[in-house]
Amino acid sequence: MSSPLALLGGKPTIPESTPHFTWPPLTNGTTKAVLDQLASGISIYDRSGVIAQLEDALAEYFGVRYAVLTSSGTAALHSMYAACRVRPGDEIIVPAYTFFATVTPLLHLGATPVLADCDANGNLDPRDVAEKITDRTFAIVVTHMWGTPADAFGLRALAERHGIHLLEDPSHAHGASMAGQKTGTFGRAAAFSMNGPKPLSAGEGGFVLTDVEDVYYRTLLHGQYNKRCRNELPKDYQLAPYGVTGMGLKHRIHPLAASIALDQLGHLDEYLAGRARIAASMIEQLDGMPGIAVPRLGSDVRSSWYGLILQYRSEELDGLSIERFYEALHAEGCMEVDRPGSTGPLNLFPLFQNPGPLFPHYEGKFSYAPGDFPRAEEIHRNTLKLPVWHREEDMPLVDRYMAAFRKVADHYRDLLE
Numbered sequence: 001m002s003s004p005l006a007l008l009g010g011k012p013t014i015p016e017s018t019p020h021f022t023w024p025p026l027t028n029g030t031t032k033a034v035l036d037q038l039a040s041g042i043s044i045y046d047r048s049g050v051i052a053q054l055e056d057a058l059a060e061y062f063g064v065r066y067a068v069l070t071s072s073g074t075a076a077l078h079s080m081y082a083a084c085r086v087r088p089g090d091e092i093i094v095p096a097y098t099f100f101a102t103v104t105p106l107l108h109l110g111a112t113p114v115l116a117d118c119d120a121n122g123n124l125d126p127r128d129v130a131e132k133i134t135d136r137t138f139a140i141v142v143t144h145m146w147g148t149p150a151d152a153f154g155l156r157a158l159a160e161r162h163g164i165h166l167l168e169d170p171s172h173a174h175g176a177s178m179a180g181q182k183t184g185t186f187g188r189a190a191a192f193s194m195n196g197p198k199p200l201s202a203g204e205g206g207f208v209l210t211d212v213e214d215v216y217y218r219t220l221l222h223g224q225y226n227k228r229c230r231n232e233l234p235k236d237y238q239l240a241p242y243g244v245t246g247m248g249l250k251h252r253i254h255p256l257a258a259s260i261a262l263d264q265l266g267h268l269d270e271y272l273a274g275r276a277r278i279a280a281s282m283i284e285q286l287d288g289m290p291g292i293a294v295p296r297l298g299s300d301v302r303s304s305w306y307g308l309i310l311q312y313r314s315e316e317l318d319g320l321s322i323e324r325f326y327e328a329l330h331a332e333g334c335m336e337v338d339r340p341g342s343t344g345p346l347n348l349f350p351l352f353q354n355p356g357p358l359f360p361h362y363e364g365k366f367s368y369a370p371g372d373f374p375r376a377e378e379i380h381r382n383t384l385k386l387p388v389w390h391r392e393e394d395m396p397l398v399d400r401y402m403a404a405f406r407k408v409a410d411h412y413r414d415l416l417e
């Protein structure tokens with residue numbers, strides 16, 4: 001049998017060499033920002049220079065009172081949880097489907113993560129959260145998966161009704177919004193990553209946002225000890241005597257990373273607008289293709305398009321496995337099509353099935369298992385992720401990716417055993 005599919009000996013659709021997608025966009029402006037910072041200082045102990053500039057710019061961009069930079073998103077989440085006074089034994093409702101660092105810092109504070117399932121978009125489902133609330137629940141944590149806002153209004157109303165906190169991990173969703181309100185401004189605090197591929201990138205870095213003064217001071221005490229705390233904690237603040245040591249962790253961002261992020265932040269809205277245009281074109285081209293379901297966003301939802309998440313429907317292709325479809329796309333040259341590994345249902349990881357060997361405190365406290373979160377697991381199993389490009393000149397490559405999808409879907413029968 002001869003087939004045009006590259007996997008079966010045909011000509012690949014995309015001959016260009018990889019990578020086909022890189023992030024963040026680095027310009028001469030980025031290089032200049034880094035070199036200028038290199039000349040002016042590579043460790044900053046207080047809130048001055050590029051640290052103050054970037055924190056001010058973030059507070060303004062998000063419309064919040066306080067922003068604190070950190071060395072990573074994981075550190076930002078750890079500081080946020082500590083600053084919101086999560087205590088040992090508190091139950092924190094978290095998404096079953098998220099990147100694990102949304103939850104792992106809670107294990108270092110002795111809190112109990114209570115996993116909840118997602119909705120059809122992969123975002124935390126308020127209905128499942130409602131069923132998990134007990135009198136030990138302290139907070140709900142929401143991730144806006146792949147850049148598309150979760151039902152933040154629904155979750156906030158639920159949290160308010162029960163007198164518990166809503167906290168956000170918008171690490172995929174810088175600049176995304178719902179009814180004009182940006183993700184990261186819905187709860188008591190938010191913790192973002194600025195890791196390499198994130199919509200706002202520092203290479204490595206993160207930040208905490210809050211409007212609450214006490215959360216701000218405690219965020220400083222958690223990971224920005226000594227000079228910064230001594231300068232900023234008011235003399236009459238009850239925790240001011242702890243300023244020198246804070247809680248003893250050091251989560252400061254590197255000034256060179258901050259200079260990259262400050263440069264990137266100046267372009268963020270322009271990058272997101274470009275992504276929105278290209279995502280719309282990709283969705284239009286993929287809509288109705290057998291085997292592929294495209295995301296449907298409400299008209300008031302603006303995604304950061306950290307990824308375009310497609311759902312594979314093997315039943316529309318006579319049961320062809322996702323593995324085989326994916327292999328055929330890669331053979332066509334679609335090397336940026338991904339099946340996410342480390343971002344997936346947490347109940348599939350040994351850490352959440354049997355935490356005891358690494359965290360003795362949790363021996364026998366919780367044990368999740370495959371099958372516990374059917375929606376999250378099904379979405380994860382059927383996910384094909386594409387990056388979303390942002391420049392007009394990327395369109396020819398985007399169109400070739402779309403042509404490769406059409407080719408594989410048109411000839412799927414050649415792939416059946």
Ligand SMILES: *Cc1c(COP(=O)(O)O)cnc(C)c1O
Nearest residue numbers: 072073074099101102171193195
């Ligand atoms: C990337 C990411 C983190 C962790 O951020 P780091 O900067 O890598 O420590 C946490 N949560 C989510 C949802 C992420 O995507």
